[in-house]
Amino acid sequence: MHLLEPVLLLQFLVSGLLAGALYALLACGLNLVFGVMRVINLAHAELMLAGAFLTYVLYAWAGIHPLLAFFLVLPALFGAGFYLQRLVVERVVGKGELQSLLLTYGLSIILINTGLLIFASDFKAIPELQGALIVGDIAISKPRTAAALLAIALTLGVYHFLKHARLGKAIRAVAEHPDVAMLCGIDVVRMRMFTFGLAAAMAGAAGVMLTMIYSFSPETGADFILKCFAIIIIGGMGNFIGALYGGLLLGVAEIFVAGFVSSQWAEAVAYVLLILILLIRPTGLKGAADVT
Amino acid sequence: MSLKSIAPGIVLALLAVAAPAMASDYQLLFLLQLLMMIALAQSWNLISGMTGYVSLGHTAFFGVGAYAGALLLQWGFPWWLAIFKGAGIALLVAAPLGVLTLRLRGPYFAIAMLGLNEIGRLVATLWVDLTQGGDGIPLSPARLPTLLQNYYTMLTLAVLATSLIAWVRYNRLGLELRAIREDEEAAEMVGVNTTRNKVIAFALSAVIPGAAGAVYAFYTSYIDPVSVFAPALNIQMIVMVLLGGSGTVWGPVIGAVLVRTLHELTWAQFPALHLALLGVLIVAIVLFLPKGILSLAPWRRRVRPDRAPGSP
Amino acid sequence: MKRIHFLLAGFGVGIALASAGVPAQTKEIVVGTSVALTGKYARTGQEQLNGFQLWVEDVNRRGGLLGRKVRLAYYDDESKPDTGAKLYEKLITGDKVDLLIGPYSSGVTLAASTVAEKHRFPIISAGASSSKIWARGYKNVFGLYTPATTYMDQILALAKEKGLKRVALIHADTAFPRDVARGVEASAKRLGLELVFKEEYGKASTDFAAMILKIKALKPDVVVGGSYLPDSTAFMRQAREYQLYAKIFAFAVGPGLPDFGPNLGAIAEGVMGNSQWEPTLNLPGVKTFAKQYEQRYGHVPGYHAAGGYGAGQVLEAAVKMTRSFDRDKLRRALLKLDTTTAFGRYKVDATGMQLGKPGYTVQWIGGSRHVILPPSVAARKTTYPFKPWDKR
Numbered sequence: 001m002h003l004l005e006p007v008l009l010l011q012f013l014v015s016g017l018l019a020g021a022l023y024a025l026l027a028c029g030l031n032l033v034f035g036v037m038r039v040i041n042l043a044h045a046e047l048m049l050a051g052a053f054l055t056y057v058l059y060a061w062a063g064i065h066p067l068l069a070f071f072l073v074l075p076a077l078f079g080a081g082f083y084l085q086r087l088v089v090e091r092v093v094g095k096g097e098l099q100s101l102l103l104t105y106g107l108s109i110i111l112i113n114t115g116l117l118i119f120a121s122d123f124k125a126i127p128e129l130q131g132a133l134i135v136g137d138i139a140i141s142k143p144r145t146a147a148a149l150l151a152i153a154l155t156l157g158v159y160h161f162l163k164h165a166r167l168g169k170a171i172r173a174v175a176e177h178p179d180v181a182m183l184c185g186i187d188v189v190r191m192r193m194f195t196f197g198l199a200a201a202m203a204g205a206a207g208v209m210l211t212m213i214y215s216f217s218p219e220t221g222a223d224f225i226l227k228c229f230a231i232i233i234i235g236g237m238g239n240f241i242g243a244l245y246g247g248l249l250l251g252v253a254e255i256f257v258a259g260f261v262s263s264q265w266a267e268a269v270a271y272v273l274l275i276l277i278l279l280i281r282p283t284g285l286k287g288a289a290d291v292t
Numbered sequence: 293m294s295l296k297s298i299a300p301g302i303v304l305a306l307l308a309v310a311a312p313a314m315a316s317d318y319q320l321l322f323l324l325q326l327l328m329m330i331a332l333a334q335s336w337n338l339i340s341g342m343t344g345y346v347s348l349g350h351t352a353f354f355g356v357g358a359y360a361g362a363l364l365l366q367w368g369f370p371w372w373l374a375i376f377k378g379a380g381i382a383l384l385v386a387a388p389l390g391v392l393t394l395r396l397r398g399p400y401f402a403i404a405m406l407g408l409n410e411i412g413r414l415v416a417t418l419w420v421d422l423t424q425g426g427d428g429i430p431l432s433p434a435r436l437p438t439l440l441q442n443y444y445t446m447l448t449l450a451v452l453a454t455s456l457i458a459w460v461r462y463n464r465l466g467l468e469l470r471a472i473r474e475d476e477e478a479a480e481m482v483g484v485n486t487t488r489n490k491v492i493a494f495a496l497s498a499v500i501p502g503a504a505g506a507v508y509a510f511y512t513s514y515i516d517p518v519s520v521f522a523p524a525l526n527i528q529m530i531v532m533v534l535l536g537g538s539g540t541v542w543g544p545v546i547g548a549v550l551v552r553t554l555h556e557l558t559w560a561q562f563p564a565l566h567l568a569l570l571g572v573l574i575v576a577i578v579l580f581l582p583k584g585i586l587s588l589a590p591w592r593r594r595v596r597p598d599r600a601p602g603s604p
Numbered sequence: 605m606k607r608i609h610f611l612l613a614g615f616g617v618g619i620a621l622a623s624a625g626v627p628a629q630t631k632e633i634v635v636g637t638s639v640a641l642t643g644k645y646a647r648t649g650q651e652q653l654n655g656f657q658l659w660v661e662d663v664n665r666r667g668g669l670l671g672r673k674v675r676l677a678y679y680d681d682e683s684k685p686d687t688g689a690k691l692y693e694k695l696i697t698g699d700k701v702d703l704l705i706g707p708y709s710s711g712v713t714l715a716a717s718t719v720a721e722k723h724r725f726p727i728i729s730a731g732a733s734s735s736k737i738w739a740r741g742y743k744n745v746f747g748l749y750t751p752a753t754t755y756m757d758q759i760l761a762l763a764k765e766k767g768l769k770r771v772a773l774i775h776a777d778t779a780f781p782r783d784v785a786r787g788v789e790a791s792a793k794r795l796g797l798e799l800v801f802k803e804e805y806g807k808a809s810t811d812f813a814a815m816i817l818k819i820k821a822l823k824p825d826v827v828v829g830g831s832y833l834p835d836s837t838a839f840m841r842q843a844r845e846y847q848l849y850a851k852i853f854a855f856a857v858g859p860g861l862p863d864f865g866p867n868l869g870a871i872a873e874g875v876m877g878n879s880q881w882e883p884t885l886n887l888p889g890v891k892t893f894a895k896q897y898e899q900r901y902g903h904v905p906g907y908h909a910a911g912g913y914g915a916g917q918v919l920e921a922a923v924k925m926t927r928s929f930d931r932d933k934l935r936r937a938l939l940k941l942d943t944t945t946a947f948g949r950y951k952v953d954a955t956g957m958q959l960g961k962p963g964y965t966v967q968w969i970g971g972s973r974h975v976i977l978p979p980s981v982a983a984r985k986t987t988y989p990f991k992p993w994d995k996r
Contacts, residue, residue, distance in 0.1 A: 008817060015813040040399055091579055097346050097399055099578050102534055105527055106574030113568035113642075121646035123833050127869025132845035141845040213841070214810050215834040215867050219644065223808040226410060226523070229403045237399060251811075258814030264777060266814070267806035268414045271407040278404050282396050318698035321690045417777055417806070426777035426804075430714045430740060433721060512686040513718035516711055516779060518807065519685050564642055 020251020021148030027243040029199035035238030043108035045221030051207025081200025115218030123215040147209035230270035333544035334453035339497040344473035349405030353498040355521035361506025382502020390494035413521035428516025537584030636701030643683025655912025685715035710734030730915030738957035753787030768825035772801035775830030784830035829855040851989035881907035893946040914947025
C-alpha cells in the first residue's frame with residue numbers, strides 16, 4: 001500500500017481535522033461549564049442528542065432542512081440550558097465533584113430514557129447534505145465540513161465574546177472569583193445560567209450536525225462523551241479554546257493511527273493520550289484551568 | 293467498637309448466611325447481585341468516600357479480576373484459587389497505577405481513572421490470543437462453582453469489604469484518610485504520609501472488586517470486554533454510596549439495598565420509565581439529601597469523627 | 605437499636621420483593637423469555653417481543669396449547685449477560701414457567717443458556733446466531749437463526765459467479781460480527797476469492813475515513829461488513845464521500861433493517877445485506893403473519909419480529925408432537941422436529957444448531973428492500989453491479 005503518498009497524507013489530515021471538529025464542538029461546551037462552575041456535566045452528550053432529535057422532528061414533521069432547523073434548535077437548547085441551570089445545576093455549584101457528577105448523571109439517564117419512551121431505540125439520520133466536495137484529489141465531506149465550520153465559528157465567537165464583551169467578562173469574573181464577582185455587583189447566578197445556556201446551545205449545534213453524519217438513537221451519547229472527557233484533559237480543563245485544539249488533535253491522531261496501525265487501536269488513542277498528558281503535566285496540556 | 297455498633301451487622305450477616313435455606317435460586321441470585329454491589333460500593337467508599345478522590349474507573353479492577361478469574365478457571369485452576377489470584381492480580385495492577393494516578397487531584401484523577409477503565413477494556417479487546425477479544429469467554433459449566441458457592445463467596449466479600457471500612461474508619465489510617473479529604477496540604481503539614489496512605493487505600497479498594505469480578509464471571513458464565521469494563525457499573529457504586537452516606541460504614545449497604553430493591557420492584561414492567569425514575573431519584577437525593585440517607589438518622593451524632601474511638 | 609430495624613426492614617423488603625413471583629397453579633401455560641427492552645439491543649428486542657406477543661394472541665385464538673391458555677412472562681434483560689442469566693433463573697425457579705424462549709444477542713444467550721442447561725430446561729433461541737453457542741456441548745439450546753458464519757455465503761457465491769476476485773472485509777469487535785467475519789474468511793477461501801483487506805473496529809467508531817481510504821487503494825471488487833446499523837450507515841455515507849467503489853457492497857444487520865434506507869436516502873440504493881427472513885418471502889404463512897403484524901403494530905415486520913413469532917410456533921409444534929410439557933420429551937422432540945413456521949424451516953443438527961433454514965440476501969432497490977437470493981424465493985432481480993457514485 002502506498003500510505004506515504006503526499007496526497008493520501010493530506011487527505012488523512014483533512015479528514016482528521018473534520019472528524020476532530022465535531023468532537024471539539026461538543027467538548028468546548030463541556031469545558032465552558034467546567035471552567036465557569038467546576039461542574040463536570042455527564043449529561044452533555046444527551047443535550048447534543050436532544051438537539052439531534054429536535055432537528056429530526058422538525059425535518060420529519062415539517063420538512064425543515066437541518067441547516068435551517070439550526071436557527072430553531074440553537075435558541076431552544078439555549079433556553080433549556082438556561083433554565084436547567086437555574087432549576088437544578090445551580091444548586092450543586094461549589095458543592096464538590098461528587099454532587100455535580102451524580103446530579104448530571106441523574107439528568108443524563110432521565111434524558112436518555114425519556115428519549116427512549118418517546119422515540120424508542122430506532123436509529124435516525126437525515127440524508128441531507130451528503131457526499132463530498134472534491135478539491136484536487138482531496139475529498140472534503142460536506143456534512144463534516146459544515147460541522148467543522150460551525151464548530152470553529154461558534155468556538156471562536158464564544159471565545160471573543162468571553163474575552164471582549166461585557167457579559168463575557170462578567171462570566172470570566174464569575175469563573176475566577178465568584179465571591180469577588182458578587183461583591184462587584186455581578187449577578188453570579190444569572191451569569192452561570194447564561195453559561196450553561198451557551199454550552200447547551202453548542203451541544204445542540206453538534207446535534208444538528210450529527211443528524212447528517214451518523215445514525216443516532218437516544219443511547220448514542222456514550223460513543224462520544226468518554227472521548228470528550230479525554231479531549232478536555234488534553235486541551236486543559238476549563239480552558240475554553242483548549243478544547244478546540246484538543247478535539248482537532250484527537251481527530252487527526254485517531255485517523256493516522258487508524259491509517260497506519262488499525263481502526264481498533266485508534267480507539268485507544270484518546271485514552272493513551274489522556275494518561276500520558278496527565279503523567280507529564282498533571283493539569284493538562286494548556287496548563288491550569290482558565291476560561292480564556 | 294462497642295457490641296452495639298456491630299450488632300446490626302452480625303444480624304444481617306447471619307440472615308444472609310441462612311438465606312439459602314429459604315430462598316429459591318432466583319432469590320439467591322438477587323441477593324448475590326445485591327451482595328456484589330455492597331462489596332463494590334464499599335470498595336469505592338474506601339478510596340473515594342474516605343479520601344474524596346473520586347474514582348470513575350473502579351470497574352477496571354472488576355474487569356481485570358473477571359478476566360483473570362475466567363482464564364485461570366479455563367486453565368484448570370480450582371475456582372476458589374482463581375478468585376484469590378484474580379484479587380491478587382487486581383492488587384498488582386492497582387498498586388503501581390495508584391502511585392501514578394494519585395498524584396492527580398480532583399477531576400483530573402476522576403477522568404484519569406475513567407481513561408484507565410477504557411484502556412482495560414481495549415486491552416481485553418485487542419489481546420485476542422489471551423482473551424479471545426470481543427468474542428468474550430464462555431465458561432464451561434463443568435468447571436463452574438455452584439450457585440451456593442458463588443453466593444457464599446460473594447457474601448464473604450461483602451462482609452470483608454464492610455468490615456474493612458469499619459476497621460479503617462475507626463483506626464488511625466481512616467482518620468488520616470479523612471484528613472486528606474478535608475485538606476490534603478494541611479494533613480501533609482501535620483505529618484500525615486499522604487502518598488503512602490492514599491496508595492494503601494487505593495490498593496485495598498482494588499482487591500475486592502478483583503475478587504468480585506471473578507465471581508461475576510462464574511455466576512454469569514460468560515464475559516466480554518464491554519460487560520465487565522462497564523462505566524455504568526461504576527456509576528451505580530457511586531449512586532449507592534452517596535445515597536446511603538459517603539464515608540460511612542452502613543451508608544453503602546443501605547444504598548445498595550435500596551437501589552437494588554427499587555430496581556427489582558419497578559424494572560420488570562416499565563423498562564425505560566424505571567430508569568428515568570431512577571434518574572429523578574438521583575437528582576432528588578443530590579438536591580435534598582446531599583449527605584445521604586444516614587444523615588437523617590438521629591444516631592448520626594454519635595459517630596462524628598472527632599469522637600470516634602482511636603482519635604488522638 | 606433503631607439502626608437494626610432500619611437495616612433489617614430494607615433487607616426484608618428486598619427478599620420479599622424478590623420472592624413476589626406470579627402464583628402458579630393456574631391452568632394457563634406460561635412461556636418465559638427475557639427481552640432487550642433497554643440497552644444496546646433495544647431496537648431489535650422490541651420487535652422480537654412484538655412477534656412473541658402476536659404468537660401468544662394467535663395460539664390462544666386457536667385454542668391454546670393442549671387446550672390451555674398461553675401467557676407470556678417476560679422481563680427486560682437490559683442487553684446485559686448477567687441480567688439475562690438472572691432472569692432465566694427467575695423464570696425457571698421463581699415464575700416456574702412451562703416453556704422457555706431465548707433472549708436476543710449472542711452474548712446474553714451464552715449466559716442465559718448456561719442457566720437453562722443447569723436446570724435441563726430446553727430453550728428455543730430466536731435471537732442469536734453465534735456458532736459459539738452450539739460449540740459448548742449443551743443439550744438444551746435449539747437455534748432458529750441461520751448461523752452467523754453463513755450470513756455472507758450467498759453474496760460471496762454471487763461474487764464468484766460474476767467473476768469477481770478481491771474481497772475487503774471490515775467488522776465490529778463483538779461476538780456476532782466476529783463470527784460473521786470468520787464465516788466470510790472461510791467462504792472466501794473455499795470459493796477461491798482473495799481477501800485483500802481485513803480490519804476490526806471498536807464500538808465507538810463513528811468515523812471510517814482511514815479504513816475507507818486504505819480499502820480504496822486496494823481496489824476491491826466486493827466490500828463486506830460484519831456490522832450493525834449505525835456503523836454500516838456511517839460507512840456507506842463516507843464511502844460515498846471518498847468515492848470508494850466496489851461492484852458489491854454488503855453488510856450484516858444494517859441493510860436488513862427498515863431504518864437503513866430512510867437513514868441513507870439515495871446512498872442505500874444497491875447495498876446488499878442479509879436477512880433471516882423477509883415479509884415478501886414466498887413461503888407458507890409469511891404473508892398472513894406480515895399482514896397481521898402490520899395491522900397490529902403499524903409497521904412492516906423485520907426478521908426479529910418473525911423470529912419471535914416463529915419461536916412460538918416451534919414450541920407449539922413440539923408440544924403438539926409430544927402432547928405434553930415434559931422437558932425431556934420436549935428436548936427429544938425439538939431435536940427430531942422438522943417443521944415450517946412463518947419464519948421458515950426448522951431443523952437442527954445434533955448440537956441444536958439450525959441447519960434447515962437458509963439465509964436470504966436482500967438489496968435496497970428503488971428505496972425499499974427486496975429479497976434477491978436465493979433465486980427460488982427472489983422477489984426482484986439482483987441489481988448488479990453497484991451503480992458508480994458519479995452516475996447517480
